[in-house]
Amino acid sequence: MEIRHLRTFKAVATLLSFNKAAQELHYAQSSISAQIQALEEELNVRLFDRLGRGIVLTEAGARLFPYAQKMLDLSEETLSDISEMREPAGTLTIRVPESLATYRLPHVVRRFHMKFPKVRLAFTTCAHEGLQTDLRKGVTDLAFLLTDGIQAADLASDVLGFEQIRMVASPDHPLAGKSPLQAKDFEDQTLLLSKADCSYRRIFEQILKEQNIHLDHIHMFQSVAALKACVMAGLGLTILPEVSISHDVEENRLVSLPWEEGSFEVAILMIWYKDRWLSPSLQAFMALTRDEMKQACPTESVE
Numbered sequence: 001m002e003i004r005h006l007r008t009f010k011a012v013a014t015l016l017s018f019n020k021a022a023q024e025l026h027y028a029q030s031s032i033s034a035q036i037q038a039l040e041e042e043l044n045v046r047l048f049d050r051l052g053r054g055i056v057l058t059e060a061g062a063r064l065f066p067y068a069q070k071m072l073d074l075s076e077e078t079l080s081d082i083s084e085m086r087e088p089a090g091t092l093t094i095r096v097p098e099s100l101a102t103y104r105l106p107h108v109v110r111r112f113h114m115k116f117p118k119v120r121l122a123f124t125t126c127a128h129e130g131l132q133t134d135l136r137k138g139v140t141d142l143a144f145l146l147t148d149g150i151q152a153a154d155l156a157s158d159v160l161g162f163e164q165i166r167m168v169a170s171p172d173h174p175l176a177g178k179s180p181l182q183a184k185d186f187e188d189q190t191l192l193l194s195k196a197d198c199s200y201r202r203i204f205e206q207i208l209k210e211q212n213i214h215l216d217h218i219h220m221f222q223s224v225a226a227l228k229a230c231v232m233a234g235l236g237l238t239i240l241p242e243v244s245i246s247h248d249v250e251e252n253r254l255v256s257l258p259w260e261e262g263s264f265e266v267a268i269l270m271i272w273y274k275d276r277w278l279s280p281s282l283q284a285f286m287a288l289t290r291d292e293m294k295q296a297c298p299t300e301s302v303e
Contacts, residue, residue, distance in 0.1 A: 001042060003075050006068040008035040009047065013065050014139050016055055069138050073277035088281040089118040095134070095143040097199070098125055098224045099244040100268065108292045112285050119281045125195075125222070135273040141282055143271045146241065147199035150271060160268040160290060161297025164242040165200050167257040167264075168249070170234045181259035183211045190217040190236030192227050200266045204239050207264075228254070239264075268297060 011021035012032065022029040040047050047061035057065070096105065101123055109121060124140075132152050134140040146163055169176055175185060186208065193201050208215065219236070221227040224244060231238050232253050248254040270289060272278070278286070 001039070001071075003072065005035045005039045005042075006071055008032055009039055009061075009064065010068050010072060010138065012036060012048065012055075013057055013061060013068075014137060016057075018055070065137065069276070076277065076279055087118055088116050088279070090279075090281070091120040091122055092141045092282055092285060093122045093124070093139065094285075095124050095131065095140050097144060097146050098194070099241045100144055100146065102224070103241075103243045104268075104293065104296060105289070108285070108288045111288050111292075115284060116281050121285075131271075135271065135276075138273075138276065141272070142286065145199045145269045145271065146266045147269060148203060148266055150269060154274050155271055156274045157269045157271045158290065160270055160293035162265050162267055163200075163297070165204070165239050165264040165266060166242050166245060167237060167239050167259060168231060168245050168254045169237045169257055170232050171252055171255050172234060173237070173255075175237070175257060176255050179258050181257055183208055183213045183259070185259075186215065186237070187213050188217075190219065191215055192219050192221060192230055192236045192238040194224055194227055194238075194240070195220050195222050200239065200241075200264075203266065204264070268293060 008021065008025060008027070011024055012018055015021050015024065018029055018032050018036075021027075022032045025032070027035075036047060043060070043064070045060035046058050047064065048055045049058050112119075112121070131140070131143055131145075132155060135143060135155060150157055167181070175181060175189070178185070205215075217236070219230070221230070224240065227238055228240070228245065228248065230236070232248070237257070245254055245256075249256055270286065272282075272286075
């Protein structure tokens with residue numbers, strides 16, 4: 001069983017596309033098909049089925065996937081251990097909330113690039129949906145969440161610090177002069193909420209749900225920058241990590257709205273799949289992130 005065939009199988013199984021796998025691995029599509037066919041003949045099973053214009057894993061393909069991942073990890077570990085002078089390369093795929101990527105990680109990325117110039121970093125916005133599956137399948141190498149915890153026996157996580165979450169509005173918003181706010185004050189208001197940083201949004205919505213507060217006027221944004229711009233324009237209220245709005249509050253473009261629930265904070269979690277081998281470059285990125293967060297963020301809850 002050839003490693004290159006397993007690598008091709010993993011790419012096709014992850015992307016569910018022979019064409020996309022060919023682009024990612026820099027092969028002709030005919031070569032991808034030939035490698036999958038060779039693997040199927042060796043195992044005497046069918047690994048993919050056609051579904052309309054797409055493909056899906058067969059039961060045998062789904063069973064092969066974790067073994068293929070383990071063998072590829074072992075191959076990488078062997079190369080790293082035996083070829084100590086080999087400069088790390090490849091791609092690390094990292095899911096991270098936009099506010100964390102914007103305000104906490106730039107120094108990490110700079111330091112990492114200086115140490116591993118041939119390793120590409122691919123960042124995508126992070127959310128709970130599909131995260132555990134992507135980590136298990138190897139689609140995502142590392143993930144970050146702003147939340148109060150994650151429950152999964154096969155995932156490991158570190159608490160890197162805590163972020164204060166603030167309710168903010170434009171200075172001329174009708175609620176800007178009221179303190180403290182009660183949950184019922186939000187019921188008839190327009191709220192602007194983030195999809196890109198959605199973990200703490202869920203906590204906020206749960207707080208309101210427990211007090212039987214129903215929100216009827218909500219706009220959802222993929223971009224934190226666009227969300228803030230609309231809040232500054234007076235469209236409504238929002239909740240965001242303090243680090244992402246502190247400068248705007250200082251410049252009086254936004255005002256913080258205290259409310260009776262008191263301090264609202266979430267942990268910064270770094271999450272990875274327990275059973276996956278961590279490459280030297282991934283371990284280095286994790287270590288640099290821990291070091292940067294230790295300097296930038298409180299490591300204990302303020303409550």
